[in-house]
Amino acid sequence: MDHKLANLVPYSRPATPGIHSSQTIGFIGLGSMGFYMARNLAKRAIPPGVPPTPLVVWNRTIDKSQKLQNQLGKELITIAKDIDEICSCDILITNLSNDEVVKDIYGKLARVLKLSPPVKTKIFVETSTILPPLAGELDVLISGLAHSHFISCPVFGRPNVADKAQLLLVMAGDYRSKKEVAYLFVPAVGRKVVDLGENVEKAPTFKLLGNSMILGAMEVVAEAFTLGSKAGIEPERINDLIGDILPAPGLMGYADRMMRDDFNGVDGFSLEGGIKDASHVRRLTAQYGAPMPIIDIAHQRLITARAIHTAQKEEGTETLDLLDWTALIAGSRVAAGLDPFHSRKRKAVVEEA
Secondary structure (H helix, E strand, O other): OOHHHHHHOOOOOOOOOOOOOOOOEEEEOOOOOHHHHHHHHHOOOOOOOOOOOOEEEEOOOHHHHHHHHHHHOOOOEEEOOOHHHHOOOOEEEEOOOOHHHHHHHHHHHHHHHHHOOOOOOEEEEEOOOOOHHHHHHHHHHHHOOOOEEEEEOOEEOOHHHHHOOOEEEEEEEOHHHHHHHHHHHOOOOEEEEEEOOOOOOHHHHHHHHHHHHHHHHHHHHHHHHHHHHHHOOOHHHHHHHHHHHOOOHHHHHHHHHHHOOOOEHHHOOEHHHHHHHHHHHHHHHHHHOOOOHHHHHHHHHHHHHHHHHHHHHHHOOOOOOOEEHHHHHHHHHHHOOOOOOOOOOOOOOOOOO
16 A cells, blocks of 8 residues: 555455446535545546446536536536436436435435445445534435445535545545545545444534634634724734734635635635534533534524625615625624725725824
8 A cells, every 4th residue: 555645544445456347436516625526536647458437416406517528527527417317327426415415315315225225335425514413314314225324524624625535534434445545536536534433423512612703713713803993903913913823724714715805606615605504503502511602603604695795686775696605704894894805995994083
């Protein structure tokens, strides 16, 4: 085994190195993250002399599937006409927007496979950010199918990180299935695997813990930008300070977007996704009796930003169709009497005598 890869994947290689060339892989959900994950998976390194097996993709709207096929060609991408067709794949990967969609898709997959039970091993890989109990429900559902295994594998990273195949992968579930998927995903989709054992609920819990750290840090940074604006300190100065004292690449990227008032969610993580994740974290804090006050505040900020954006849409004054979750700073700005989305539109600081 390559020594460097051994440090990134906490499992020995499967009996046959890598995924068997004859195995078919399906990918459901070509959103802002799934598109890049599927693309990189289709382009993964194949042993010399082995013809590539096309990645089978399905999305609720076919335009994204067609876009991916146009980019890579029919040799690497096959478009499934429906759920029934993609169910024939040996490994099925899902990356979906929210828990409701996840439940709906897995329910449809299970119904198809109950009518036509698998005759060989099939692995389901759920990569979305969902509530932990839902992962448990999916495990029970899939385990009830012949020869089928489920693993939970949420990912850390924005779309630009997915684009570069640098996602952090968190896995929980059937051990042998994790081994197969880990060597399929690294380095094609992500840079490293974190193993959380066989309890599939641990991986989404871990993901939500990580997102709570990110969201909490974003709220602190948003408040600092807002106070700086009120005090007459240029946002560029504050952004430089963040780089000097809190030089975390992810946080610096979010801070940079706030500084530039770049809240376009098309190439980022959507505001709705942030609200969903904050809500999930709050449910965990209630379940375990472990309060996270800063997440409560951040959740309020996100909802405020959505309300402002909705009002702008109704008035026809909005400039963006989809907001990035860094728009949570709008709540802090409005509370301080500033423009929600344009930091330069502010009153000069006036010191009272």
